[in-house]
Structures are given as C-alpha cells and as structure tokens.
Amino acid sequence: MxxxxxxxxEPHTVYIKPSKGLAALNLRDLWIYRELIFFMVWRDVKVKYxxxxxxxxxxxxxxxxTMLIFTFLFGKVAKLPTEGIPYPxxxxxALLPWGLFVTALNQGSRSLxxxxxxxxxxxxxxxxLPMSSVFAGLVDFAIAFVILVGLMFYxxxxxxxxxxxxxxxxxxxxxxxxxxxxxxLSAINVQYRDVNQALPxxxxxxxxxxxVAYSASVISxxxxxxxxxxxxxxxxxxxxxxxxxxxxxxDITLWVSVGISIFIFISxxxxxxxxxxxxxxxx
Amino acid sequence: MTxxxxxxxxxxxxxxxxxxxxxxxxxxxxxxxxxxxxxIRLAKAMIGKSDRRMNQNFVWALKDVSFxxxxxxxxxxxxxxxxxxxxxxxxxxxxxxxTTGTVSVRGRVGSLLEVGTGFHPELTGRENIYMNGAILxxxxxxxxxxxxxxxxxxxxxxxxxxxxxxxSSGMYLRLAFAVAAHLEPEILVVDxxxxxxxxxxxxxCLGKMGDVAQQxxxxxxxxxxxxxxxxxxxxxxxxxKGQLIMRAPSQEAVDFYLSSGxxxxxxxxxxxxxxxxxxxxxxxxxxxxxxxxxxxVDTVRSTEPxxxxxxxxxxxxVTGLRVGLYISTxxxxxxxxxxxxxxxxxxxxxxxxxxxxYISRAEIPADIFNEGRYSVGVNASSFGVRRxxxxxxxxxxxxxxxxxxxxxxxxxxxxxxxxxxDWKIEKLD
Numbered sequence: 001m002x003x004x005x006x007x008x009x010e011p012h013t014v015y016i017k018p019s020k021g022l023a024a025l026n027l028r029d030l031w032i033y034r035e036l037i038f039f040m041v042w043r044d045v046k047v048k049y050x051x052x053x054x055x056x057x058x059x060x061x062x063x064x065x066t067m068l069i070f071t072f073l074f075g076k077v078a079k080l081p082t083e084g085i086p087y088p089x090x091x092x093x094a095l096l097p098w099g100l101f102v103t104a105l106n107q108g109s110r111s112l113x114x115x116x117x118x119x120x121x122x123x124x125x126x127x128x129l130p131m132s133s134v135f136a137g138l139v140d141f142a143i144a145f146v147i148l149v150g151l152m153f154y155x156x157x158x159x160x161x162x163x164x165x166x167x168x169x170x171x172x173x174x175x176x177x178x179x180x181x182x183x184x185l186s187a188i189n190v191q192y193r194d195v196n197q198a199l200p201x202x203x204x205x206x207x208x209x210x211x212v213a214y215s216a217s218v219i220s221x222x223x224x225x226x227x228x229x230x231x232x233x234x235x236x237x238x239x240x241x242x243x244x245x246x247x248x249x250x251d252i253t254l255w256v257s258v259g260i261s262i263f264i265f266i267s268x269x270x271x272x273x274x275x276x277x278x279x280x281x282x283x
Numbered sequence: 284m285t286x287x288x289x290x291x292x293x294x295x296x297x298x299x300x301x302x303x304x305x306x307x308x309x310x311x312x313x314x315x316x317x318x319x320x321x322x323i324r325l326a327k328a329m330i331g332k333s334d335r336r337m338n339q340n341f342v343w344a345l346k347d348v349s350f351x352x353x354x355x356x357x358x359x360x361x362x363x364x365x366x367x368x369x370x371x372x373x374x375x376x377x378x379x380x381x382t383t384g385t386v387s388v389r390g391r392v393g394s395l396l397e398v399g400t401g402f403h404p405e406l407t408g409r410e411n412i413y414m415n416g417a418i419l420x421x422x423x424x425x426x427x428x429x430x431x432x433x434x435x436x437x438x439x440x441x442x443x444x445x446x447x448x449x450x451s452s453g454m455y456l457r458l459a460f461a462v463a464a465h466l467e468p469e470i471l472v473v474d475x476x477x478x479x480x481x482x483x484x485x486x487x488c489l490g491k492m493g494d495v496a497q498q499x500x501x502x503x504x505x506x507x508x509x510x511x512x513x514x515x516x517x518x519x520x521x522x523x524k525g526q527l528i529m530r531a532p533s534q535e536a537v538d539f540y541l542s543s544g545x546x547x548x549x550x551x552x553x554x555x556x557x558x559x560x561x562x563x564x565x566x567x568x569x570x571x572x573x574x575x576x577x578x579x580v581d582t583v584r585s586t587e588p589x590x591x592x593x594x595x596x597x598x599x600x601v602t603g604l605r606v607g608l609y610i611s612t613x614x615x616x617x618x619x620x621x622x623x624x625x626x627x628x629x630x631x632x633x634x635x636x637x638x639x640x641y642i643s644r645a646e647i648p649a650d651i652f653n654e655g656r657y658s659v660g661v662n663a664s665s666f667g668v669r670r671x672x673x674x675x676x677x678x679x680x681x682x683x684x685x686x687x688x689x690x691x692x693x694x695x696x697x698x699x700x701x702x703x704x705d706w707k708i709e710k711l712d
Contacts, residue, residue, distance in 0.1 A: 013387055013388065013389045013390075014377070014387065014388045014389075015385060015386070015387045016374065016375075016377060016380065016381065016385065016386040016387070016388065017381070017384070017385035017386070018380060018381055018382060018383060018384075033420070035417050035422060035423055036417045036418060038417075039413065039414050039417040039418075043403055043406065043410075043414055046405075046406065046410070047403055047405045047406065050405040050446075051405070115401075117400055117401075118400050118401055118418065119378075120378065121378060121394075121400050122376065122378060122394075122400055122418065122419065123376055123377035123378055123392075124418065124420070277379075277380040280373070280378045280379040281297065281379055
C-alpha cells in the first residue's frame with residue numbers, strides 16, 4: 001500500500017510521491033482550500049430547495065410532520081413517559097439533532113460518489129466533500145431550531161440557562177459523530193456501493209436505537225452503558241438535558257458516547273485518508 | 284532556466300480483472316455461497332485483505348517514465364490509446380497518485396479538460412463562476428478581480444443571472460471554458476483526446492493554449508492530431524505501453540510515432556496484451572490492406588481499388604455494434620470515416636451480432652487517394668452507447684499515383700484526395 005504525501009518544499013513546488021505507512025492528514029491543503037468548503041456548503045444550501053413550491057419551508061415541514069406522527073403514535077396511542085414534558089416539545093428537541101445527523105449521514109456518505117466527476121478530474125482535498133455535506137445540514141438545523149423556540153413558548157417550557165454553552169457542545173458532538181460515520185461510509189461507498197443500499201436501513205435502525213421517540217430512561221439501568229455506545233444517544237440525551245432539563249446531565253453514559261464518537265471520527269479520518277489515493281481509480 | 288516539472292521513474296499500477304470474476308455465477312449454489320459469505324468478504328475488503336486478490340491482474344499503465352521540462356516550454360505527448368498519456372497527466376495534476384517514483388511540480392497545474400467540473404445546473408452563471416473558480420483552486424478575491432473579464436470572454440453577459448440549465452450547450456461550454464481559461468496556472472495541461480465540445484470550441488482551446496505558451500508558461504499537450512502537435516510544440520515525447528520510448532524535436536518524434544508499430548507488410552495483428560480489457564466482448568484480431576487480387580500490400584495504386592479487411596471476434600452477443608474505418612493523412616487530418624453497417628440492408632442484418640469470428644471488409648474504390656502515406660484507424664462501437672475498441676493508427680499504407688489523373692504534369696497536387704472527375708469541355712462559339 002502506497003500513499004502520496006505532498007510536502008511544501010519551497011514556495012510553489014509540490015512533490016508528488018508514493019509513501020508507505022499511515023497517510024499524514026495533510027491539514028495544510030485543507031486550509032489552502034478552505035474557501036472551497038464554504039462554496040460547497042453555499043451551493044448545497046442554495047440548490048437544495050430550488051424549483052420547489054414550498055422552498056425553505058421544507059426545512060420546517062419535515063421535522064414538524066415527523067413530530068406530529070410521533071406525537072400521535074407514541075404520545076397519544078402508546079402514551080410513552082416523557083418526564084413531565086409535553087410530548088411535542090419532547091420529541092422535537094430530539095428530532096433537531098437527529099435530523100442534522102440523518103442529513104449529514106446520507107449526504108455525506110454519498111458525497112464522493114455524487115461528485116465523481118470532480119474526483120476523477122481535479123485535485124482538491126477529498127475531505128472537503130463529506131465535510132461540506134455535513135455542514136450544509138446546519139442551515140436546516142438553524143431553521144428548525146427557531147420552530148423549537150416557538151414550541152417551547154407555546155407549551156411554556158422554561159429552558160435551563162446553562163444551555164448557552166452546553167447546547168453548542170452537544171451540537172459539536174452531533175457534528176463530530178455524523179462526520180465520523182460519513183467519513184467511513186463515503187470512503188467505503190467509493191468501492192462498494194453496498195453502502196447506498198444499506199443507508200435507508202441503517203438510518204431506520206439507528207433511529208430506533210436512539211431515544212428520539214422515547215425517553216432513554218425506559219432502558220433498564222444495567223443496559224445504560226451498552227445503550228450509550230450509540231453516540232447519538234448521548235447527543236439526544238444531551239439536547240434534552242440542555243434544553244428541557246430532563247435526565248441526569250453529564251454522567252458516565254455521556255462520556256462513553258463522547259469516547260465512541262471521537263473514536264469513530266479519528267479512525268474515520270485515517271481510513272478516509274488511506275483510501276483517498278485510490279478514489280480517482282476505483283470510483 | 285528553472286525546471287517546471289521533474290518526473291523521476293514514475294510508475295502507475297492498476298488492478299484489472301476483479302470485476303469479471305465477481306459476477307460469474309454458474310449455479311444457484313454459487314449464488315447462495317456468495318451471498319452467505321458476503322458480509323465476511325465486505326469486512327475483509329474493508330481492512331484491505333481482499334480474498335479476490337488471487338483473481339486480480341495488475342497492469343502498469345506507466346512504467347519508469349522520467350523527464351524534466353523547463354519553464355516556458357511546450358511539450359507534446361503522443362502515443363496510442365492506452366500508452367499512458369492520460370495517466371501521466373492525471374498524476375501531474377494530482378488527480379491520481381503514482382505507484383512508484385516522484386514528481387516535483389513548480390507552480391499551479393491547470394487543465395482544460397476540467398471545464399465545467401462542479402457546474403450546477405440550478406445555479407446562475409454568476410454563481411457557477413464563483414463555484415467553479417473555487418473548485419479550480421482560485422481564491423474569492425482572485426475571482427472577484429477577474430469576474431468581468433470572464434463574463435466578457437464567455438459572451439453570456441445578459442444571461443449571467445439565469446440558471447445555467449437554461450443555457451444552450453454552446454453558452455454552457457463557453458462559460459465553463461472562460462473560467463478555466465482565466466485560472467492562469469503556471470503549468471497548463473491539455474488533453475485534446477478528452478476535450479469535449481464542437482470543432483469551434485476545440486479550436487478555441489488550442490488558441491488559448493497557444494496564447495498561454497506565448498506568455499512563457501509551461502504547457503503539456505496530449506493529442507492524436509499530429510498537425511496540432513507539430514504546430515504547437517517544439518518538442519514531444521512518445522509513450523508506448525506505459526514507457527517513454529523517445530524524446531525529440533516534434534517533427535522527429537511524430538515521424539517516429541507514425542512509423543513505429545505499423546508493420547511494413549500492410550498487415551496488423553493484435554496480441555492479447557495490445558487489447559484493453561475494456562474492449563470486451565469485442566476482440567480485434569487483424570487488419571489487412573489488400574489488392575483486389577487478395578495480395579496483402581503495403582503500397583496500393585491510386586487507380587486500383589483498395590480492400591481493407593478487419594477481422595475480429597465477438598465473445599458474447601452485441602446489439603447496435605458497428606465496425607468502422609477512419610482514414611487519415613500522416614498529418615492527422617481525416618480523409619473519411621465509414622462503418623460496416625452504413626447501408627440500410629447491412630444495418631438491418633447485422634445490427635445485432637451473435638458471438639463468433641467476423642470479418643468486416645470494405646472496398647475503397649479506385650481514384651480516391653492522392654500520393655502519400657495514409658493511416659487506417661479502426662473503431663468498434665455502439666452508437667451513443669459505448670465505444671468498445673479504437674485504434675486511430677492501426678496500420679499505414681502508401682499510395683502510388685502512377686496512371687492517376689493529371690500525372691502527365693509530374694507536379695505534386697495538394698489535398699489528400701485525387702478523384703477522377705468527369706470533366707466536360709464545351710466550346711461555346
């Protein structure tokens with residue numbers, strides 16, 4: 001297995017050569033191409049709702065509809081416990097990071113294959129593709145967040161004030177998790193399009209494994225650690241804790257989620273980088 | 284002079300053959316076994332221990348290629364299909380990475396083959412200029428400063444705020460080309476073989492290339508068009524089966540390329556390693572130039588018909604296949620193109636062909652060619668679907684004009700054709 005590393009030797013000179021061992025992350029190139037990340041995000045956002053009747057309203061309708069269905073099924077019919085929070089607010093709080101994650105996962109995993117003409121024709125750090133797909137989801141997130149604020153006013157749920165600093169941290173955890181999984185899946189997808197087939201099933205399965213429709217407190221005590229191996233469980237619990245004050249706040253289960261998330265992210269980075277050299281040949 | 288590009292022992296290995304073994308199911312049992320073992324295979328493949336490695340063949344698309352190019356020089360690259368020309372350009376522009384060797388490149392590498400990469404149909408012309416510029420590695424400030432120039436060059440000023448999906452294909456290409464042309468890289472790479480667009484557009488590409496060369500920047504130019512190579516480059520390298528076999532002044536390199544690999548006997552046979560895997564199910568066998576008597580010849584008479592015989596194998600049934608000839612002069616100008624199913628009745632009869640050995644034989648009538656040497660290219664394709672096999676310079680033959688019209692004057696005549704026209708002279712008074 002050979003890899004290429006590019007070293008800036010003197011201004012303007014690029015050395016191209018195969019090397020062995022783990023690829024350097026080459027963050028320098030990522031920095032040089034930082035504007036491209038911005039442009040890709042900007043393009044994704046601009047194009048997403050083009051030629052739709054409802055436009056940006058879809059960013060509101062999608063989570064709102066899911067919330068209504070959940071409210072009917074799990075709130076009214078199944079009457080799941082919500083720790084005293086009105087079910088619509090309870091589920092919508094979870095649907096925010098979940099929506100971000102699903103979009104990032106789906107777009108991110110398909111990003112390399114979707115842009116195969118870029119990959120086979122020009123050089124740029126390939127990391128930009130999954131990264132910008134993940135960041136593009138933040139715009140939908142921001143719009144849906146406004147709706148959540150409205151819902152909280154309507155149901156008179158008072159948030160805890162420490163959310164100002166805890167919420168961004170949980171958002172970051174959601175992004176790191178989504179990006180980590182997207183790095184793995186997008187790189188595998190280049191060679192094995194099985195990923196495309198597995199994605200719908202994977203997201204559905206993941207939704208059930210994450211306390212979006214229900215509360216994490218229904219999981220029995222001895223399974224809590226195993227349950228929090230799913231980093232999205234940590235994210236969703238964290239969002240509920242930061243915004244609604246439910247649950248215990250940061251405890252061992254959160255750190256397990258954080259640890260797994262960072263592990264997926266770091267290993268994803270290295271896997272992606274080690275496969276990067278073959279993308280243009282195998283895509 | 285400083286060195287712009289320094290290539291040292293570059294090699295690029297590709298895996299081939301993996302795809303063919305993958306779907307070769309003979310029995311239901313194979314399918315079941317394959318399905319059951321699929322997760323294991325996936326896991327193995329992910330950690331890089333593919334169990335299919337046994338079935339994989341490796342080919343060297345490039346092997347041990349070394350050359351230096353000084354700043355401001357224009358270098359032509361010639362070679363047959365599969366000689367490694369495009370692979371070399373891809374390595375230089377960092378799209379793919381070499382398996383062995385090192386390259387140092389001084390400055391930004393831009394290429395005219397990436398025109399329109401990243402264009403999004405829903406975005407306006409203005410938005411696409413910024414998007415495309417960023418993809419090509421331009422800073423936003425750089426695009427800002429060149430924006431008006433790009434718009435002027437593209438001639439789409441009044442539609443600049445219209446989504447490009449409403450553009451005509453010509454407008455689309457002009458805009459895309461305008462962005463690429465204003466990248467102003469220190470090193471420009473042009474792969475004419477892959478260039479898209481109409482003749483007009485290709486002329487524009489070549490014109491731009493000439494301008495760039497005039498400004499003293501380094502240019503690498505890949506083409507099958509020998510006259511373009513001769514016109515635009517002073518020096519050229521010849522690639523053959525991934526190896527650099529010659530570097531010389533363009534005229535010398537072109538002469539060498541055109542006469543190499545083409546047997547003197549008017550016959551060309553393909554061996555297994557000449558044929559790219561991608562050509563399957565089509566396998567070329569041989570190409571012959573004959574006299575009417577059936578004798579294989581290197582030199583034909585302009586006044587006699589010429590028979591061109593292309594033998595090939597089809598390994599599995601194909602629909603829509605057409606096998607054709609491209610006749611061109613040694614300078615790369617096409618004389619004509621013809622396909623075996625051009626006539627309606629042959630088209631009906633052979634549009635779908637079963638597996639087997641075939642010969643497509645064409646008789647080129649007498650009184651077509653002028654004096655000189657001509658190249659026969661062969662092509663097997665399904666129109667609009669796929670090109671199975673192509674070799675633009677499969678064979679060459681000489682034309683002798685003794686007895687042709689106008690030879691009583693003994694002067695050379697311009698133009699590649701020398702038809703026997705039906706002249707009438709009338710005296711009017």
